[in-house]
Amino acid sequence: MTAELLTGGEAIAHGMRQGQPDVVPVYPITPQTPIIQVFSKFVSDGRSHAELVDVESEHSAMSAAIGAALAGARTMTATSSQGLALMAEVVYIAASMRAPIAMAIGNRALSGPINIHCDHSDSMLIRDSGIVQLFAENAQEAYDLMVMAPRIAEHPDVLLPVAVCLDGFTITHAAEPVELLPDDVVATFVGEYHVPHPMLEVSSPTTRGPFAMPDYYYYELRHAQGVALRNALDVFIDVAAEFEALSGRRYEPVQSYRLDGAERVLIALGSTAGTIKDAVDELRDEGEAVGLLRITPFRPLPMDEIRAALAGAQRVIVLDRADSPGGVAPLGAEIAATLYGSECELERHVYGLGGRDLGVADVRAIFAGGTPDHFGVREHSWPA
Amino acid sequence: MAPLKPWDELEPGGIVVPSEAAIPHTSGWRTGVKPAVDGAKCVNCLLCWLYCPDSAILLDGTTFAGFDYDHCKGCEICDEVCPVDAIEMVAEETVLPERGVR
Amino acid sequence: MSQLTEIRWHARAGQGAKTAAQTLALALLAEGKSVQAFPEYGPERRGAPLRAFTRISDTPIRRHDGVTEPGLVVVLEPSLVHETDVTEGLLSGGAVLINADERPAELAAGDVHCIPADRIAADHNLAFANIAMLGAVAAWLGAPSLEHLQDAAVRTLGAKASNADVRAAVAEGYAWPR
Structure with missing residues (x-):
């Protein structure tokens, strides 16, 4: 083909x-x-x-x-x-x-x-x-x-x-x-x-x-x-x-990318996942235990698959490309509910609103615990 | 409250099929009057059939054939729309031929 | 060609930057490269400055972020250098190919190459310089082959210009003396 x-x-x-x-x-x-x-x-x-x-x-x-x-x-x-x-x-x-x-x-x-x-x-x-x-x-x-x-x-x-x-x-x-x-x-x-x-x-x-x-x-x-x-x-x-x-092309409710042994895992929807994969590869080459979980169906949300895929993660970082003013952005809220009771740390970012670019360097900064200065809000869900 | 069917026995989207739609008789909703037709005046325009909100105008093919008194709720719309005054509301006790055609 | 090459095209809306970015990608796809081509949209109208991008790689391209550090900048409209820093983010070792007879004062430094693409276009009855510039880009990159680029250009522009003119303009740009 x-x-x-x-x-x-x-x-x-x-x-x-x-x-x-x-x-x-x-x-x-x-x-x-x-x-x-x-x-x-x-x-x-x-x-x-x-x-x-x-x-x-x-x-x-x-x-x-x-x-x-x-x-x-x-x-x-x-x-x-x-x-x-x-x-x-x-x-x-x-x-x-x-x-x-x-x-x-x-x-x-x-x-x-x-x-x-x-x-x-x-x-x-x-x-x-x-x-x-x-x-x-x-x-x-x-x-x-x-x-x-x-x-x-x-x-x-x-x-x-x-x-x-x-x-x-x-x-x-x-x-x-x-x-x-x-x-x-x-x-x-x-x-x-x-x-x-x-x-x-x-x-x-x-x-x-x-x-x-x-x-x-x-x-x-x-x-x-x-x-x-x-x-x-x-x-x-x-x-x-x-x-x-x-x-020959495989589709699953969640796509796990280099989650084996991953301590820090980014979660995203859509095209940003591709950009994150490049950042994950760079960081893995540098010895960092990072990975990506991409969700294909947001509705119905594959909660069991998400929980299973994140079982080994120590820190889960959700990237939300939509905001919920006055509340919790949608993907972050769903993941927080899905992981309720989990031991892992959960962090949420709102990014990319109105087409604001998120580059590989930005993804690396997020993995490193920072917030790129040109976008978004970083909020910890838990621990407070 | 009447016993309900469980959710998994309902048609998708709550479709109501003819057999179900016919079950509740609404004749008891009439408040003292029912329609009757003067067959000699009727011009078979079928406006009553078009306007009846309860599909209670009976047809024989495409010809007006009277009223379904099990489902007619006495709203008087047929009386209102009849252009030749063939339909009039009469007292519920009035003895009429079957289907109300005089 | 290195693992990932990123090209930024500068033009005014309507001058064919998007078409050029896609035509190059189309020709490289025929040679088995992974490619991505996209324009940058704003509230532009004909004449507004516009940028387009081509990514080329030997491995599948997954990233969908913007191109901020191109290895090659192609300027289809020379007047843009007066209002835009076309070298912004240009990688060290990167080059600028510009449709011009002479090097503009704004591009005094760096690896800048002038291609008389307006003249080539006029010689071949073409409205825009993008076809000739495509040839020059392929020559600078070392890929795609002239034939693949000509085929791609005919496919994307065949309905708007004579195939012979398109092929000739690509070839002339390709043969531009470095």
Whole structure:
């Protein structure tokens, strides 16, 4: 298999095309735009049979996606930042109506100040919506996860929207070598989408999104939705195993990088993990016992896998590319909860907001116990 | 509180299928009046069928065929929308032909 | 070529720095190198100063941080030296290739090479100097081969200019006398 030079956005568009969506309602926004620019060219060139629905907002994009997915169409979309914020209300609806929608999020800071560059604030905004969130480290992973997304979304044990999160500009606009699978291989891999109750089946009309009373199924349906999201972890593992057989590329809930004997471990999502790997290699060559734990699904959070991977760590350092003003930044809070009762020391940094660069030298400084002076806040969770 | 089905017996997303939707009879919600139709006036425009919030207008193919009194809750919307005044609300005790078509 | 080579391209938005950064990467990918090419985006409009970057390595490139210490700086637009320190962060032993007939006063020191890329572009009916500069970059790096670079340039620019002109401009830049 030979690699092509593709941006992460182009790679996602290929993953969408090969996944054979029937309906793609979408609205352009930086840095998602190249995804949909390339995908719409596939449609106009006849390389995708998708109905590209030119909606007037992201709120409408997700609304249309829900209807399409419940009617039995394989459905995809993509957005970023303010677009995701506008879409957020309907993402909750999509998850609660159990609409399998495969989408891409080109991660970008939320306004204000207005900024088009990467952080994870937008994905974190819909953290609790019930969507599956898979974070890609590079363009290859963005493509691979996009190919897997419909399989996870449409699995009968899941039936939820799945978002592939890729860092805006850093991945969406950077050209890297990407190996694409042949179209027919992906077509077989993703298979056909079978909706449990096709919404347009007039011989068996159904009520969708029914009102739920305090004592009449609101709680039960929310619980069922949460269980489905948890199920997505096992489904991800199974789908990833099938994908590995096709591609040779392995995906796990957590990726342990040089954790053998690691005393200090950084935890991160997305493209920063690649930068950390270079820093880890440098420090290992210098005899430092450091490593990286990269989390691929932030939702559902692989808590057992995280605990197991960090069993030997003395100091865990969480890098959060989103803040929670007045509280604890999301990844740090999740890791603190996951490691509750652990003997290890926990340290948290907020970094990279609005696209602020985090270099290899910065990562080395963090491992050394410092805080690079051009970013972020360093907070100890415990000991105080 | 009525006994609930456990969460894992619910349809994904709380889909309500026809068999379930028909179970609760809402006829008891009527407060003294029920609809009746003058078959000679009805022009079969089916506006009542479109507007009825409880799918209680019965059809025979595409022809108006009366009222489903098990689910009609007496809201009077059919009476309001009927453009030819064929539908009127009558006292609950009024004896009508089956399906309320006179 | 060393383990990791980082190149910074300076131009004005619209002059093809992003295309040049990607074209070089495309040609090197064909030779089995690991590559990464990305532009730096701001609220730019046509004419605003813009930077783009190419990373080249023999091993897979994993880092996704910014390029702050390039080994080579390529200046497509000579007027930029009046408003930008194009040598910022340049590694010792690094060089500047600039589209100019004569060495600008701002670049009096260091390893600076002038390539008359505007003239080469004009000779081959091309709107921008990026193609000829690409040839010079490949010659300076020792890779990719002229043929691979020409193929890549035709692929990225084939629709906008005649293939013969593109190949000729690359070759002329490649043959620039050091």
